[in-house]
Amino acid sequence: MAAGAERGAALPAEEPPPPLSAEEVARRLASTRRELGNRRKILLRNLPAESSSQEIHDLFKDYEIKYCYVDRNKRTAFVTLLNGEQAQSAIRRFHQHSLRGKEISVQLQPTDALLCITNLPLSLSIEEFEELVRAYGNVERCFLVYSELTGHSKGYGFVEYMKKDSAAKARLELLGKQLEESTLFAQWMDVNQLTTNLIHSKCLCVEKLQKDCADSKELIQAFSLKYKPVFCQFAQDEDGGSGDFAVVEYESAEQAESVRGAMDGATINGRRVQVSFCAPGAPGRSTLAALIAAQRMMRNNRKGLLPEPNPVQIMKSFNNPAMLQMLLQPQLRGHAVKPVLGASAGLPHLINSAVGSPFLQLNKVHQSSILGNTSSLLLQSPAHLPLPQQQLLKMENLQANSKPGLLGEPPTMLLQTVLGIGVMPAVNSGLAARGEALKCK
Numbered sequence: 001m002a003a004g005a006e007r008g009a010a011l012p013a014e015e016p017p018p019p020l021s022a023e024e025v026a027r028r029l030a031s032t033r034r035e036l037g038n039r040r041k042i043l044l045r046n047l048p049a050e051s052s053s054q055e056i057h058d059l060f061k062d063y064e065i066k067y068c069y070v071d072r073n074k075r076t077a078f079v080t081l082l083n084g085e086q087a088q089s090a091i092r093r094f095h096q097h098s099l100r101g102k103e104i105s106v107q108l109q110p111t112d113a114l115l116c117i118t119n120l121p122l123s124l125s126i127e128e129f130e131e132l133v134r135a136y137g138n139v140e141r142c143f144l145v146y147s148e149l150t151g152h153s154k155g156y157g158f159v160e161y162m163k164k165d166s167a168a169k170a171r172l173e174l175l176g177k178q179l180e181e182s183t184l185f186a187q188w189m190d191v192n193q194l195t196t197n198l199i200h201s202k203c204l205c206v207e208k209l210q211k212d213c214a215d216s217k218e219l220i221q222a223f224s225l226k227y228k229p230v231f232c233q234f235a236q237d238e239d240g241g242s243g244d245f246a247v248v249e250y251e252s253a254e255q256a257e258s259v260r261g262a263m264d265g266a267t268i269n270g271r272r273v274q275v276s277f278c279a280p281g282a283p284g285r286s287t288l289a290a291l292i293a294a295q296r297m298m299r300n301n302r303k304g305l306l307p308e309p310n311p312v313q314i315m316k317s318f319n320n321p322a323m324l325q326m327l328l329q330p331q332l333r334g335h336a337v338k339p340v341l342g343a344s345a346g347l348p349h350l351i352n353s354a355v356g357s358p359f360l361q362l363n364k365v366h367q368s369s370i371l372g373n374t375s376s377l378l379l380q381s382p383a384h385l386p387l388p389q390q391q392l393l394k395m396e397n398l399q400a401n402s403k404p405g406l407l408g409e410p411p412t413m414l415l416q417t418v419l420g421i422g423v424m425p426a427v428n429s430g431l432a433a434r435g436e437a438l439k440c441k
Contacts, residue, residue, distance in 0.1 A: 016261075017122065017152050025151030031126070035143035036194055038084040040066075041109040042091060044077040048100040051075065059099065063090055078109065111160060113140075113167035116189045116279040118156040119205075120144075121180045133159040136173060137166020145199050147257060154257070154277050156201070158194065176298035185279075185294055193281035200253035201280035203287045204260055207245040209234070210271045222268050223248050227255040231284030235292050247291065249284030 020028075044056070053070050056077050067080035081087050087108065095106040120129070126144050133142050142159040146152065161167040167188075174186040193199070206219070220232045229250055235243035250256045256277070264275040278287045 020151045025146075028146045028151045029148065032143045032146055032199075033196065035141050036196065036199065037088075038141050039108050039191075040081045040084050040087045041111075041140075042079050042081065042087050043107055043109045044079065044094075045075070045105040045107075046102055047075040047077060047104060048102045049075065051077065051099075053077075059094065060090060111140075111191050112188075113161040113164045114189045114191050114194075115159050115161075115167055115171055115174075115186050116156060117159065117174060118185045118187075118279050119182050119276050120153070120155050120157060120184065121182050122153050122155050124153065124179075129157050132174075132179075133170060136161070136170035138162040148200075149257070154201070156277055156279065158189065158199070160191075172301075175294060176301065185291070187279055187290060187294065189279065190281065199280055200257075201277040202251070202253050202256050203231075203247055203249045203278035203280075203282075203284050204256055204263075205245060205247055205276050205278050205291065206263075207274045207276070208271055209244050209246060209273060210269050211244050218269075219246055219248070222266075223259060223263060226259055226262060227251070233284070233288055235288060235295070243292075243295075245291070247278060247284050247288040249287070253280075 047070070050072065051070055053068050056068050056070060056079060057065060060079065060081070063086050064082040065079060066082065068077065070077045079090075081090060091106050091108070094104065096103055097106070098104075117129075117133070124132075124144075129144055130139070130142055133139055138161065140160040140162050142157065144157040145154045147154055159167075159170070161170065171186045171188070174184050177184045204223075206223070209219075219234065220229060223229055223232060227250055229248045231249035232246065234246045248259075250259065260275050260277065263273070266273060266275075278291070282290065
């Protein structure tokens with residue numbers, strides 16, 4: 001990378017979009033500014049006692065009310081007007097207005113249902129963006145961010161949902177979603193960041209870098225050809241190595257836009273990199289941390305909601321007769337059926353491949369006695385138990401001081417009771433008596 005970056009040395013650079021007319025640029029920028037200011041929900045505080053919805057309608061008779069809810073206990077009202085212009089007019093007119101002797105407060109409602117979607121295809125239109133985000137719930141407003149110079153999309157946009165549940169669902173579904181050749185990112189945003197100046201990002205995400213080539217100085221050199229960045233750092237993998245993306249921050253949004261246009265598609269150290277805008281508002285270090293967290297969340301989503309069972313949990317399942325029979329079905333059938341996924345016909349399909357030979361020995365013990373009575377085996381003292389069960393007890397003892405997981409780990413005594421090699425502790429009669437006394441009250 002010492003030689004810097006070469007534009008399209010390995011592959012031809014992506015063709016820039018055709019220039020737009022001045023009228024189209026103005027139309028797009030005006031549309032974004034209109035949606036940016038379209039906060040039409042207001043909050044009234046310090047209302048007189050016993051205020052009613054009708055009283056609020058009478059107060060706002062010159063405005064078009066779309067929704068009104070009065071909380072008499074908190075003496076507040078939530079009002080949705082026709083558009084942001086009406087909301088701003090109502091605030092100017094009624095803030096600190098006297099209503100039945102009470103000075104009321106009128107302000108914009110805070111929102112916790114605002115998302116920023118980044119890494120969108122540059123060719124995505126506003127209509128396609130609306131269709132994308134409306135799939136997850138009712139939308140209050142949404143818009144793309146366009147370049148002030150060219151009018152082209154910068155590859156990210158904002159969506160505010162009417163309900164936080166819809167926003168949470170959208171964030172979960174859109175994070176990591178493939179759209180054309182782009183992998184989308186979705187993150188929560190502070191509504192106070194939605195101003196004309198702050199919606200333009202100063203941070204760039206550089207993807208498809210060579211892993212473990214890992215010198216930030218080389219990356220800085222490649223991204224300092226036009227402007228010197230104020231922050232530049234590789235992402236770190238969980239094992240401490242460098243990842244395949246980095247975040248670069250510049251002093252201004254104009255500098256970031258200029259560098260992105262020059263470096264997107266450039267070849268760095270033999271790899272053609274992809275450069276996109278990060279979500280605006282946060283500094284580079286915080287942005288990098290957010291992207292690393294999003295990457296881990298995407299990996300966890302692909303793995304599933306629950307972690308892989310450990311060997312101890314698998315061993316515990318052997319004590320369940322129904323589970324045991326299901327696990328042993330492949331062995332009882334022999335080698336007559338060829339496994340579909342290529343697993344060995346001699347191994348139960350649900351047994352993790354990491355389970356060692358001691359667990360398989362216990363499996364064979366259970367298989368040999370599946371048609372008979374296994375209680376004699378389970379009721380043996382620990383000293384006379386087969387090796388696999390002795391190892392199970394040792395593993396449980398090693399884990400006794402560890403913190404319980406999400407689903408909890410039963411104590412060793414309870415496990416021994418389940419296996420028939422221990423006894424349940426006696427119930428304190430005094431505690432039972434107190435419980436009964438409380439129940440009778």
